[in-house]
Amino acid sequence: MKPIFISGIGTDVGKTVVAAIVTEALGAVYWKPVQAGFDQGTDTEWVAGRLSDPRVLTETYKLAFPASPHIAARREGIRISLDRIVEAMPADGPLVVEGAGGLLVPLNEEEFVLDLVKRLDARVILVSRNYLGSINHSLLTAAVCRANGLDVAGWIFNDQYLDYEREIAAWSALPVIATIPxxxxxxxxxxxxxxxRIRGRLEACLLASA
Structure with missing residues (x-):
């Protein structure tokens, strides 16, 4: 089974909540290789506290400054290496990987989160939160996936706002896996x-995109 990469249409769209739910549904291991900012705890700690079997991996990069990872790393005098992240990825078992922000978030001066997705040979679940403007952000994210040949299983939406979900799914030609209240x-x-609640549909979408 390919790693499942959870990526959002931006920040604060509910990636970590979705990552915890998907990890629980698949009985997987959770991993956030790049954490930038942890004044109020890390995403790994949050997820571990909400899983029935808290199997989580340590971050490859745990950066103190809450900013784009390439800036946070620069402030600490280091450069994020995709080779190092790939080497740290476990070889066995289902794995859920949570990204940092969206697909075009820079990890260093030349490489972005989408480059990490490619290096991990991961299947992507896109997270969108329903809000005014999310159609544009969602369709831009889907367009980036298509342009870069990413393997996308579908959408998981957070909240409910008007009737955006069906339209985003239709215009992006990507299925809706679930909506999380x-x-x-x-x-x-x-x-x-x-x-x-979502396990059956999630497994069906992952099989369909395999």
Whole structure:
């Protein structure tokens, strides 16, 4: 099974919540190789606290400054290496990888998150949060995927706002895997319930895109 890469249409769209739900649904290992900013804890810590079997990997790069990873790394006098991340990826078992921001977030001066997706040979799940402007951001993200030949399983949406989801799916020609309802503070019970609810559809979409 290819790694599953969770990428969003931008920041604060619910990637970490979705990553936890997908990890729980697949009985997978969670990994966020690049973390930038952790004043209030890391995404890995958050996910670990909400899984029934908290199998998580340590970040390859854990950067203190909350900014684009290439800037955060530069402030610490290092350069993010995709080779190092690929070498750290486990060889066995289902793996859910959470990206940093969107696909065109720079990891260093020449390479972006989408380059990491390619290097990991991962299947992508795109996360979109319904808000005014999300059609444009979603379709731009889908266009980047097509232009770069990424293997996309489909969309997972957060919140509900008007009727954007069907239109985004139709215009992007990518299926809707699930919609996750808004929860102010998603806990372990919420993650488990959503994982159970979407498991069948998630597995079907992953098989269809294989």
């Amino acid at each position: 808004f929860r102010q503070d998603p806990d372990e019970a919420f993650v488990a319930a959503q994982a159970e």
